[in-house]
Amino acid sequence: MLRGSSAVAIDNERNKHPSDVIAAASAARARRSGRVGLATASRSTSDPHPAEMATHELHPNDTLTTLKMESENLKAKLEEERAKLHDVELHQVAEKIEALGQFVMKTRRTLKGHGNKVLCMDWCKDKRRIVSSSQDGKVIVWDAFTTNKEHAVTMPCTWVMACAYAPSGCAVACGGLDNKCSVYPLSLDKNENLAAKKKSVAMHTNYLSACSFTNSDMQILTSSGDGTCALWDVESGQLLQSFHGHGADVLCLDLAPSETGNTFVSGGCDKKANVWDMRSGQCIQSFETHESDINSVRYYPSGDAFASGSDDATCRLYDLRADREVAIYSKESIIFGASSVDFSLSGRLLFGGYNDYTINVWDVLKGNRVSILFGHENRVSTLRVSPDGTAFCSGSWDHTLRIWA
Amino acid sequence: MQDEKTGIPIRTVKSFLSKIPSVFSGSDIVQWMIKNLNIEDPVEALHLGTLMAAHGYFFPISDHVLTLKDDGTFYRFQTPYFWPSNCWEPENTDYAVYLCKRTMQNKARLELADYEAESLARLQRAFARKWEFIFMQAEAQAKVDKKRDKIERKILDSQERAFWDVHRPVPGCVNTTEADIKKSSRMKQPHKTRKVSVQLLRSYVCSATFPCHPCSLLSYTEQYMEYDPFLTPPDPSNPWISDDTTLWEMEASKEPSQQRVKRWAFGINEVLKDPVGREQFLKFLESEFSSENLRFWLAVQELKKRPIREVPTRVEGIWQEFLAPGAPSAINVDSKSYDKTTQNVKDPGRYAFEDAQEHIYKLMKSDSYSRFIRSSAYQELLQAKKKVQLLGDRRTSFEKFTRNVVSVDPSLR
Numbered sequence: 001m002l003r004g005s006s007a008v009a010i011d012n013e014r015n016k017h018p019s020d021v022i023a024a025a026s027a028a029r030a031r032r033s034g035r036v037g038l039a040t041a042s043r044s045t046s047d048p049h050p051a052e053m054a055t056h057e058l059h060p061n062d063t064l065t066t067l068k069m070e071s072e073n074l075k076a077k078l079e080e081e082r083a084k085l086h087d088v089e090l091h092q093v094a095e096k097i098e099a100l101g102q103f104v105m106k107t108r109r110t111l112k113g114h115g116n117k118v119l120c121m122d123w124c125k126d127k128r129r130i131v132s133s134s135q136d137g138k139v140i141v142w143d144a145f146t147t148n149k150e151h152a153v154t155m156p157c158t159w160v161m162a163c164a165y166a167p168s169g170c171a172v173a174c175g176g177l178d179n180k181c182s183v184y185p186l187s188l189d190k191n192e193n194l195a196a197k198k199k200s201v202a203m204h205t206n207y208l209s210a211c212s213f214t215n216s217d218m219q220i221l222t223s224s225g226d227g228t229c230a231l232w233d234v235e236s237g238q239l240l241q242s243f244h245g246h247g248a249d250v251l252c253l254d255l256a257p258s259e260t261g262n263t264f265v266s267g268g269c270d271k272k273a274n275v276w277d278m279r280s281g282q283c284i285q286s287f288e289t290h291e292s293d294i295n296s297v298r299y300y301p302s303g304d305a306f307a308s309g310s311d312d313a314t315c316r317l318y319d320l321r322a323d324r325e326v327a328i329y330s331k332e333s334i335i336f337g338a339s340s341v342d343f344s345l346s347g348r349l350l351f352g353g354y355n356d357y358t359i360n361v362w363d364v365l366k367g368n369r370v371s372i373l374f375g376h377e378n379r380v381s382t383l384r385v386s387p388d389g390t391a392f393c394s395g396s397w398d399h400t401l402r403i404w405a
Numbered sequence: 406m407q408d409e410k411t412g413i414p415i416r417t418v419k420s421f422l423s424k425i426p427s428v429f430s431g432s433d434i435v436q437w438m439i440k441n442l443n444i445e446d447p448v449e450a451l452h453l454g455t456l457m458a459a460h461g462y463f464f465p466i467s468d469h470v471l472t473l474k475d476d477g478t479f480y481r482f483q484t485p486y487f488w489p490s491n492c493w494e495p496e497n498t499d500y501a502v503y504l505c506k507r508t509m510q511n512k513a514r515l516e517l518a519d520y521e522a523e524s525l526a527r528l529q530r531a532f533a534r535k536w537e538f539i540f541m542q543a544e545a546q547a548k549v550d551k552k553r554d555k556i557e558r559k560i561l562d563s564q565e566r567a568f569w570d571v572h573r574p575v576p577g578c579v580n581t582t583e584a585d586i587k588k589s590s591r592m593k594q595p596h597k598t599r600k601v602s603v604q605l606l607r608s609y610v611c612s613a614t615f616p617c618h619p620c621s622l623l624s625y626t627e628q629y630m631e632y633d634p635f636l637t638p639p640d641p642s643n644p645w646i647s648d649d650t651t652l653w654e655m656e657a658s659k660e661p662s663q664q665r666v667k668r669w670a671f672g673i674n675e676v677l678k679d680p681v682g683r684e685q686f687l688k689f690l691e692s693e694f695s696s697e698n699l700r701f702w703l704a705v706q707e708l709k710k711r712p713i714r715e716v717p718t719r720v721e722g723i724w725q726e727f728l729a730p731g732a733p734s735a736i737n738v739d740s741k742s743y744d745k746t747t748q749n750v751k752d753p754g755r756y757a758f759e760d761a762q763e764h765i766y767k768l769m770k771s772d773s774y775s776r777f778i779r780s781s782a783y784q785e786l787l788q789a790k791k792k793v794q795l796l797g798d799r800r801t802s803f804e805k806f807t808r809n810v811v812s813v814d815p816s817l818r
Contacts, residue, residue: 093620098629100636108645127653128644145644159586177586208710209587216710225587235712238700242757251587259677259706260766279756294589302625311588319622326622333442333453347626356456365623372449378579388656390634391645397583405634 036235090317090326094365100348103371108391109147109403113140118395119176120210120382124165127388131172132401133160139174141186144393144403153184153194162210164371166217173201173220175208181222183234191242193373200230216276221278223250229266233276245283250298250341258303267294273308273318287318289325296340300364301347307364309338315352317364329362331369339384345389353380353394359404375402409601426556428466428479433476451475460489460581464567469518469575471567487568489582493573497537501528503569505543510550520576523743628671632664641663666786673766673774677702685786689777696771697734698765702726709755720753729763738764 006036028391040120116136123130128145137158141151157178164173164182175181178382181202202208206225213220214231219240223229229243229250247270256263262278291310299306305326313334317327329350336356343350343364350362357378361371378397385392391405431454438450454473458464463482464471475481485491504525507517517525532539551557575578631637640662644650655662661681669676676682683703690696701723707720727736728746738746742760749757749771777783 090622093623097623103635105635143809147652161587207587214710218710218712233713235714238713240713249587259674279759300622300625301629302622304625305622321621331443333438333444334450335453344633344635346499346629346636347622348630348633349635356453358452365626372446374448374452388634388653390633390639390643390652398579403645405643 011264022224039166056269070261070372085385090319090365091367094367097365100363100365100370105361105371105373105404107375108405109144111142111144111147111401111403112352112399113142113149114138114399114401116182116399117378117397118381118399118401119159119161120163120174121384121393121395121401122163122165122172122212123386123393124169125167126137126169127386127390129165129169130393130396130401131163131165131174131177131383133163133174134399135159139172139184141172142401143400151186153198155182159207162208164211164213164220166213167215168217171217173211173213175202175211176223177207179204179206179208179224179226181208181211181220181232183220195274199234199237201234201237203237204228210253211248212253212255214255221253221255223253223266225238225249227268229264229276241278241322243274243281243283245274245276246270246272250319251293254298254302254306257299257301261303265297265299267297267308267310269293271304271310273297275306275320283323285320285323287325289316290314292337295337298342300343301345307343309341309352311337313337313352313354315341315362317350327358327364327367329367329369331360334360339380340384340394342383342392344385344392351383351385351392353383353396355379356394357398359383359394373404376400424556425466427480427560428481431465431476431478431480432476434463434473434480447475452534456581459571459579461567461571464563464570466563469566469570470578471570471574481563481567483567484561484564487564490767491573494582497528498532498535500524500569500573501532501539502542502546503565504528505539506547506550509543509547518575524573535540546568632668660789661786663787663789666783666789669783670778670787672771672813676774676777685782686777689780689782690773691780693776695773697727697736698769700734701736702765702769705758713755716755717753720750720757723758724750736761737768 005008067305071079076227106237111130111132114132114134114136114200115138116134118132118134121130121132128143129141130144131139131141133139133155135158137155137160139155139160140149142149153174155174155176155178157176159177161176162174162181166172169186171183171185173183179352180200182203183199185197185199187194187197190394201220202211202222204222204224204226206227208222208224211220218234220232220234221229222232224302225250227244227246227250229246231241231243232238233240243266246266246268249269250266251268253264253266256265263275263284265273265275267273271288271290271292271294273287273290274283276282277284288313290308290310291314294308294310295310297306298308300317304321305317307315307317309315313336314328314330316325318324318331318346319326329352334354334356336354338352338354341350341352348364349370350364352360352362357374357376357380359373359376359380360369361373362368363370376396376398377393380394380396382395383392391403394399394403395405426560435450438444438454439447440452441449444450444453451473455471458471458473458480461471463480465474466479466481468478504517504521507521508525522653529536550561553561572580572582612815634643639652641647641651642649644652648723656665659681661679665679665681669679669682676686683699687696687699690699704719704727705722708716708723711719724746726732727734728738728743734807738761742764746758
């Protein structure tokens with residue numbers, strides 16, 4: 001029941017025969033012939049129907065320039081079509097909703113212990129433990145409620161840019177400049193050397209930018225500077241599915257919160273946010289409205305939308321069913337990039353960590369900023385809301401993590 | 406900001422012995438920002454201004470530490486040559502030449518600060534071999550400087566010093582030139598965008614998208630606002646604020662709160678997501694002898710979570726239990742899904758039962774789930790009075806012990 005285009009992702013590296021791909025695309029279209037009728041009505045008769053264009057074989061005359069031109073034309077047409085179906089803006093519909101009151105959000109815990117920039121963190125499902133990783137290769141597991149450190153591992157590489165807690169709470173995954181994602185089972189025995197039990201799972205050809213367990217300890221989803229995302233079987237290290245389609249480094253990913261869904265969204269240096277089907281490896285939706293790298297993507301709690309944070313100093317909200325951007329969160333006084341975003345439990349608030357050391361809190365529906373939080377003394381590099389929404393944690397280049405509520 | 410008419414007013418100030426050229430005060434900056442950048446709070450303006458100073462776009466003329474103060478402290482603009490946007494990363498040899506040159510100038514105001522003197526000493530040791538060369542460069546630069554107009558020199562000297570304050574900051578200050586490694590490796594090689602597929606775009610344009618009011622987002626948010634701890638303080642309290650973990654203990658207990666039970670009625674996903682909800686749903690269906698659908702659905706979810714090695718055996722197990730002719734917990738799927746599944750099972754993968762599972766899910770949603778919500782079992786849970794205080798007293802020490810053991814062992818979750 002996935003709306004949007006049934007895209008056929010081309011993997012230039014895999015050398016699929018173009019005609020197979022085009023055949024698949026036209027077959028997909030034929031299945032939805034009813035919908036094509038709806039779209040045709042709004043097109044001018046003079047332009048060649050894109051549906052017809054798609055059935056053409058790739059001619060030997062299709063040089064890079066002609067393909068590029070065609071690509072630009074199609075992009076413009078796509079935006080035109082999307083704009084025609086454009087309905088009402090989110091903040092207009094939200095006018096009737098009550099405005100939010102004043103917020104008192106303070107740092108409730110400060111976690112000190114990293115010797116260098118904190119790059120990533122993740123919550124445990126028990127709502128109080130977290131794992132964090134830093135530039136000096138250290139990965140630390142904390143009980144954030146008591147601020148005690150429970151485990152610490154030193155990775156053999158620096159810049160550990162990604163870390164994740166397993167759903168069971170019994171393992172953590174991390175990686176970075178080593179181009180790998182490794183899983184460490186957490187032992188209840190404090191004296192046990194965690195590094196000895198390390199399991200190498202994912203292998204990329206460039207840095208690991210993000211990793212996440214699916215709803216199981218047995219599978220990990222990764223994104224990398226090599227432009228791909230991949231799904232791995234933890235036990236065997238086998239690659240289950242790879243996802244090609246970004247034109248540059250992939251910086252972030254987030255799994256859809258559904259019990260039934262099988263999708264995730266990724267954001268990259270190509271300014272695109274792509275939604276993927278985990279089963280087929282296809283990119284099913286793509287959004288390109290940011291003006292610079294997308295550093296963070298996060299699903300809205302219902303799974304029908306997602307937010308992104310970018311170096312262009314804006315955060316944006318994309319509605320998956322409407323297939324377009326529905327809100328931009330920006331201010332003239334915010335000129336530094338947003339590194340990390342997450343929603344509160346109801347989706348009413350969007351927390352954004354920025355490179356200007358602050359955290360901005362946005363009213364998702366009305367589009368205005370409700371609060372600005374000071375406290376960190378260097379860039380905020382990572383931000384996640386706890387599993388039950390009672391607090392959120394921010395990690396910074398100032399070597400600390402803070403819990404806010 | 407530097408615009409003559411709308412920018413910050415720059416002036417030359419007469420001080421005791423001489424003039425201070427080309428300056429403006431800290432409060433000038435703050436005021437300009439509030440007016441031109443739509444900032445309501447001066448704290449925010451101060452923060453942004455401090456960052457701009459820390460990055461080196463303007464600087465305090467009498468301090469190495471680059472911050473902005475909302476008072477009469479004097480600041481000067483940095484010359485574009487030294488702007489960080491030029492992305493020029495200076496070498497230690499450049500710094501050595503600069504510090505060396507400073508020692509050659511006989512002005513009290515240009516005396517090296519302690520940390521600078523230490524840096525110079527370190528650099529002298531590091532570059533001992535080529536120190537003569539460095540010295541010569543410093544001499545040459547000092548010579549050129551002497552020829553400049555006095556006022557111009559004052560300005561350039563301060564700008565050069567501010568440049569080094571950004572690239573070699575005072576110990577304890579943030580070094581704003583530090584870059585994220587993910588981005589810096591790309592800055593060196595201009596990025597090669599891989600070919601975007603034209604066919605991909607063609608197929609996008611072919612498909613129609615239906616206009617969809619973002620109203621669904623509104624209704625979801627409104628429904629869940631009472632569950633959002635940032636908007637509605639949790640009952641009894643937010644553990645992070647009160648330091649009291651009662652809320653978490655309540656959630657871990659087998660007795661769900663009224664609020665939690667209410668949530669199960671929002672949609673079938675809420676029941677399936679909550680382990681207690683699942684348990685209650687299963688219990689209800691078992692009482693009606695119709696639990697095979699849910700058990701099938703749960704088994705397929707579990708299948709997808711297991712290591713790939715276990716998949717073939719599990720697929721076989723599920724097939725035998727739920728779908729094979731004469732299966733003990735036979736489920737009803739449409740013939741199309743059944744045929745497809747029969748095929749899939751021959752070459753078993755994690756998604757062998759995908760079609761069947763989707764069919765069963767729809768069935769549960771429209772049938773079993775709605776019966777559950779209307780059932781007396783559910784209604785009873787919903788009406789149950791809060792037993793928080795009573796719970797604490799009634800729990801025996803044995804119950805507490807078993808509860809703790811259960812919560813640690815993950816396989817029992």
